[in-house]
Structures are given as C-alpha cells and as structure tokens.
Amino acid sequence: MPFPAFAAPDAPSRPLHVVSPEGLASFLSALPDPAAAWLQATGFEATAGDLRLIPAEDGSLRAAVAGAGTPKSRARGRFHLAKAAAALPPGEWHLEGEMSAQDKTEAALAFLLQSYRFDRYRPGKAPTEPARLKAPGGVDAARLVAMAEGEFLTRDLINTPALDMGPAELEAAFLTLAETFGATTRIVRGEELLAQNFPMIHAVGRASSRAPRLLELAWGSTGPHLTLVGKGVCFDTGGLNIKPSSGMLLMKKDMGGAATVMGLAHMIMRLGLPLRLRVLVPAVENVIAGNAQRPKDILTSRKGLTVEVNDTDAEGRLVLADALAYACETPTDAVISMATLTGAARVAVGPDLAPYYCDDDDMAQALETGAKQGFDPVWRLPFWTPYEHIIEPGIADLDNAPGWGFAGSVTAALFLRRFVEGPRYMHFDIYGHTPAELPARPKGGAGQGARAILGALPAILGLKL
Structure with a gap:
C-alpha cells in the first residue's frame, strides 16, 4: 500500500494560505499589489477547497x-482541503x-x-507524487499517520478483486499484519472448522474450492481486553439464492468488515495502546456447488442455537455468529463486530454514514465523541427488542432471513446479539x-467507523493514555 507521511519538519516548504470568505479582503490587502490583482482576476472567492x-x-x-469556505458550506461535507x-x-x-485546532487536524488528515493511490493493476501508469504537508503545530502527527495507514490497508484489501483476495489471500494479509506488530495468530481451516466446532462458518464456505477458515490474532499482554470481529466474505454470489449479475458487481467488498477491523487493529498496534487486542475474522467465499447449504436447511451453531436458513444470501450473520460465540468464551471487556451486512442499512442512512447498534448508552456516547474527533460519522x-x-x-x-420486509438491518443486528453474552457489545x-x-x-473501498472507535476506546475501556 502507498505510504502516508508528513513532510519532514526541517524541509524547505511553501506556504498554503487557508482563507475564509470573510477574511479574504484582509488577506488580499496584505499581498503585494501584483499578486492581489492576479488573485482577484482569477475570481477567487475562498469557497471550500478552491485553490x-x-x-x-x-x-x-x-x-x-x-x-x-463558510461554516454552512463546510457542514455539507468533510475534508474540503483535500480538494486543494x-x-x-x-x-x-x-x-x-487562522485555524482552530480541530480544523488543523482535519486539514492534516485530509x-x-x-x-x-491504488495502481496495482496499472503497472504502466507512472506514479504520481502527492503534495506533502508539514504537520501543523498542535496536532498529534503520529496518531494521524496511524489512522491513514490503517485506512490505506482497509482500502487496499477491499479494492483488490476476489481473484486475488480470496480466503487464503486475506489470511496472508492477516498474517502480515500480525508479523508487523509481533502479534500471535491461530488459523482454523477447512474440515478442521467442524472438528473445532465452527459449523456455520464451515456451512457457508464449504461449497467453494477456496477453503473457509477462521483467522485469529492476539496482541498485548496488559490492560483491558478488546475483541474485534469482522465479516470476511471474500465474494458473495448469494449461494443458491443467487444474486442477479448487478448484485454481484460490488461483492468483492463483502469482506469490508474484516478489512476495517484489520485497519483498526493496525491503528491500535501502531500507536501501542495499553490494551490486549484480539481480532477474529471468519474468511469464506459464498458460492454454489453440490454441497452448498440450501434454503430451509437447519444449522446448529457453535453456541448450540439452531438456525433455519431461509436465504443463503444472508450468510454474513451466520459466519459472524460462530465467531461472536467464540469471542465470548474468553473473558473480554468489549466486543465490536463490523460487517457489510444489509442493504437495508444503506436504504436507512446511505453510503456515507456508518450505522451502529449498542445497548450501552455510555459506550454509544464515547463513540459519538470519537466520531467527531476522527471525522468519521456514525x-x-x-x-x-420488540x-x-x-x-x-x-x-x-432463529431465522437468518425473516421474510418480514421491514427493518432488515435491525433484525440482522438482533440475530447477532443472540450470540453475545457477557461483554459490552x-x-x-x-x-x-x-x-x-x-x-x-476516492471511489472504491473505504473504511467506516474505525477512527470513531479508536477515539472512543479510552472511554470504553478506561485506558490511561
């Protein structure tokens, strides 16, 4: 992945003046007359991101x-200075x-x-060198770089086509992440999933020639314990309830939950947060073969709850359920799951917001604060419960896909909650x-919610930073 970085503090640099519409006249008056006249002749009005x-x-x-830009125009989006x-x-x-500390942080992250850049499949394209900014005074440069590195990892994983990002390739990326930070790993593959009681992960992935697996990472030896669980469906045809061709066009991104928790794990480990981290990723491919799960099959989950499969295209909650049950078998202070789970969530809030579910008001309040700090809306x-x-x-x-026609994201979340006992969720x-x-x-893969969670962790876990 490309390497995000600030310019060296002692490097020669040119000024980038950031000017609001109300401060434009004062800025022009301070410029030499030829420069002021030229700038006025270009029609510059200090609109957000105009350069x-x-x-x-x-x-x-x-x-x-x-x-x-004006406060009103800035409220209509994020990272306006990225355009410049x-x-x-x-x-x-x-x-x-003149910029507030919050505005400087947003500009630096932008x-x-x-x-x-994602140029893996355009080897003949000449690399473009981005402009580099010196970290403004007062911002936490190391934290922002860790955020960007984690986001770049997430984007790269999602953007990579399923041909090159199946369960084995996702495992390889997972192992590289662990090796980078000295984390330990455990991988359960193929038929061993049945032997070790992950029956629903196996049921979803068994039809693929690319064996299903559960990926597990552990890092840190002291502090509160956090478990991240990410849906790793590397491609989703819908199984026997097959999607139309239009519905498969973005299904390389159905491992976006796994990619996002891996990006968040990168941030946590890069910053050396004083906690114990566990990451679980059920990595599968949902395809069609003679041994594919069928509508109306009844599966027995790791937790012992039975599940009627009313739609093989509602597979993400099945693999997450086994992973969540497993997560709760080890004492942990908080469990956070992330998944590209339902179209209903997109209908509710669109593509730019990260919807979340939480019964704990303090945990939710911490997340809302973290979202503002990380420019990561939730x-x-x-x-x-009704x-x-x-x-x-x-x-x-349980029913994995009730044909109710309403609240599809809510019922999916309620399904997952049945498999979590003990920790905050x-x-x-x-x-x-x-x-x-x-x-x-850029158009393509995107992390959502990871920076918000990072900002919330001190309050959620009581971290002493």
Whole structure:
C-alpha cells in the first residue's frame, strides 16, 4: 500500500494560505499589489477547497491559497482541503492562516488520506507524487499517520478483486499484519472448522474450492481486553439464492468488515495502546456447488442455537455468529463486530454514514465523541427488542432471513446479539465503499467507523493514555 507521511519538519516548504470568505479582503490587502490583482482576476472567492497558485515576480511558484469556505458550506461535507491538496504541485507545504485546532487536524488528515493511490493493476501508469504537508503545530502527527495507514490497508484489501483476495489471500494479509506488530495468530481451516466446532462458518464456505477458515490474532499482554470481529466474505454470489449479475458487481467488498477491523487493529498496534487486542475474522467465499447449504436447511451453531436458513444470501450473520460465540468464551471487556451486512442499512442512512447498534448508552456516547474527533460519522440505530419474535421461525431457534420486509438491518443486528453474552457489545452495519469521488475518499473501498472507535476506546475501556 502507498505510504502516508508528513513532510519532514526541517524541509524547505511553501506556504498554503487557508482563507475564509470573510477574511479574504484582509488577506488580499496584505499581498503585494501584483499578486492581489492576479488573485482577484482569477475570481477567487475562498469557497471550500478552491485553490489558486500565486506566482512570484520572476514567474516561479511563490505560494498557494485555498478557500476555507463558510461554516454552512463546510457542514455539507468533510475534508474540503483535500480538494486543494489534490491540485497542489508535488513538494512540501505548510499551512498558514487562522485555524482552530480541530480544523488543523482535519486539514492534516485530509492531506494524508488524499495521497492514497491504488495502481496495482496499472503497472504502466507512472506514479504520481502527492503534495506533502508539514504537520501543523498542535496536532498529534503520529496518531494521524496511524489512522491513514490503517485506512490505506482497509482500502487496499477491499479494492483488490476476489481473484486475488480470496480466503487464503486475506489470511496472508492477516498474517502480515500480525508479523508487523509481533502479534500471535491461530488459523482454523477447512474440515478442521467442524472438528473445532465452527459449523456455520464451515456451512457457508464449504461449497467453494477456496477453503473457509477462521483467522485469529492476539496482541498485548496488559490492560483491558478488546475483541474485534469482522465479516470476511471474500465474494458473495448469494449461494443458491443467487444474486442477479448487478448484485454481484460490488461483492468483492463483502469482506469490508474484516478489512476495517484489520485497519483498526493496525491503528491500535501502531500507536501501542495499553490494551490486549484480539481480532477474529471468519474468511469464506459464498458460492454454489453440490454441497452448498440450501434454503430451509437447519444449522446448529457453535453456541448450540439452531438456525433455519431461509436465504443463503444472508450468510454474513451466520459466519459472524460462530465467531461472536467464540469471542465470548474468553473473558473480554468489549466486543465490536463490523460487517457489510444489509442493504437495508444503506436504504436507512446511505453510503456515507456508518450505522451502529449498542445497548450501552455510555459506550454509544464515547463513540459519538470519537466520531467527531476522527471525522468519521456514525449513526445509532436501535437494538429494538420488540422485534425479537420476527427472527424466531418456530421450527428452529432463529431465522437468518425473516421474510418480514421491514427493518432488515435491525433484525440482522438482533440475530447477532443472540450470540453475545457477557461483554459490552457494539455492532456496525457498514457499506465499505465510496460510490463516487469525494475529497480524501476516492471511489472504491473505504473504511467506516474505525477512527470513531479508536477515539472512543479510552472511554470504553478506561485506558490511561
């Protein structure tokens, strides 16, 4: 993956002036007359992300000016300065202008995230060198770099086609992550899943020629214990309830939950947070063969609950259920699951928000605070207990896909909650994809919720940083 970094603190750099519409007149008055006249002639109005390059008298590049926009325009999105960063010539830059600490942090993170490139499948494309920013005074540069590194890992994993990112390749990336930070791992593959009582992970993945597996990582020896569980469906045809071709076009991203918890794990380990971390990823491919699970099959889960399979395309909750039950067999302070689980969540909040479920108000409040700090928006949806009867089919303990037609994300979350006993629990139903180019977020794979969780961990776990 590309390496996000700030410019060296002692490197020569040009100023990037950040100017608001209300401060534009004052800024122009401080410029030499030719530069001010030139800037006015270009029609610069300091709109959010608008960029102008300012020449010196000899024609060389003297500086640049970027619009900060109005508070109202800034509220309509995130990372506006990334638009300017993308248009800057390569080289080193530093920020100038009146900015709050929050605005400086957002601008610095925007520069890092904007530098992402995914050129693996275009070997003939000349690499483009991004502009690099000196970390502004007062920002936690190491933390921002760790955030960007984790996000880049997530994007790379999601963007890679299923041909090159099946269960074995996801395992290889998982092992590389563990090796980088000295974590220990345990992998359970193929028929051994049955022998070690992961029956639903096996049932979903057994039809593929690429063996299903459970990936487990452990890191840290002291402090509170955190367990992350990520859905790793490397490709989802829907199984025997096969998707239409249009429904498969983005299914390489169905391991977005796994990619996001791996990115978050990278952030945690890179920053050396004082906690014990466990990461669980059920990695499977949901395809069709003679031994594929069938509609109306009844599976017995690791926890012992029976599940009627009413839709083989609702497979993510099956593999997560075994992993969540396993997670709770070891004492842990908090469990967080992440999955590209339902289209219903997209209907509810669209692609830009990360919806989450949590019964613990303190945990939810910590997440909301972390979301603001990390510029990583989230939205709380309800574990609505009165809907519990919807996921109870009568013939088995649970129904993986009740044909109710309402609240599909809620009922999926309620299904998962049945497999968690003991620790505080939070579940994310993310999209993992940016459908159109946005500042600092290119079209393609995207992490959601990881920076918000990172910011919430001190409050959730009582970390002493």
